[in-house]
Amino acid sequence: MTAETSQTLDRGLRVLKLLADTDHGLTVTELSNKLGVNRTVVYRLLATLEQHALVRRDLGGRARVGLGVLRLGRQVHPLVREAALPALRSLAEDIGATAHLTLVDGAEALAVAVVEPTWTDYHVAYRAGFRHPLDRGAAGRAILAQRQQGLGEPGYTLTHGELEAGASGAAAPLLGVTGVEGSVGVVMLADAVPERVGPRVVDAAREVAEALR
Helix, strand or coil: CCCCCCHHHHHHHHHHHHHHCCCCCECHHHHHHHHCCCHHHHHHHHHHHHHCCCEEECCCCCEEECCHHHHHHCCHHHHHHHHHHHHHHHHHHHHCCEEEEEEEECCEEEEEEEECCCCCCCCCCCCCCCEEECCCCHHHHHHHHHHHHCCCCCCCEEEECCCCCCEEEEEEECCCCCCCCEEEEEEEECCCCCCCHHHHHHHHHHHHHHHHC
């Protein structure tokens, strides 16, 4: 810590990060051990975060992320979209297909940024705000594949006709972006995705991830 930073705020943010990384919540004792502070400090941090609905505690006393983070999260999409646009624009122009950034929203895939190519005679209309199940379409399938594979070199996923008849898709997952689970991909009117598209989508996903770090 430096003179310009707040130790209490730092600890509070660390609590939120720890809770965000677990599905089953953490007890006061577990948080105390992970933070390296006594239980009294943890109780005070949790009480403050609860007042702002950023943390909730279940009947067993385990702390979890609260619904208040959703209100903050609504402001994240515009920032993510802005950061991703340069890489998406380059991808769309290079491939000649509609490029998109898709994030997980519950059990669905949500397109938060879309760029259409400027030089093609026709392309797939794909709009920001479009939702579909995670297990349909290249964007969602790429995310699910990464969940199974874990960390490592990203691959890409190809699909055909799952969301729109006659359309093929390619997508690669975002890696190394804390708190963001998503993919970058393209959708095109074709019976099959050209061979060079998969690796190009992987490169674009890497560029977006770097922009979001």
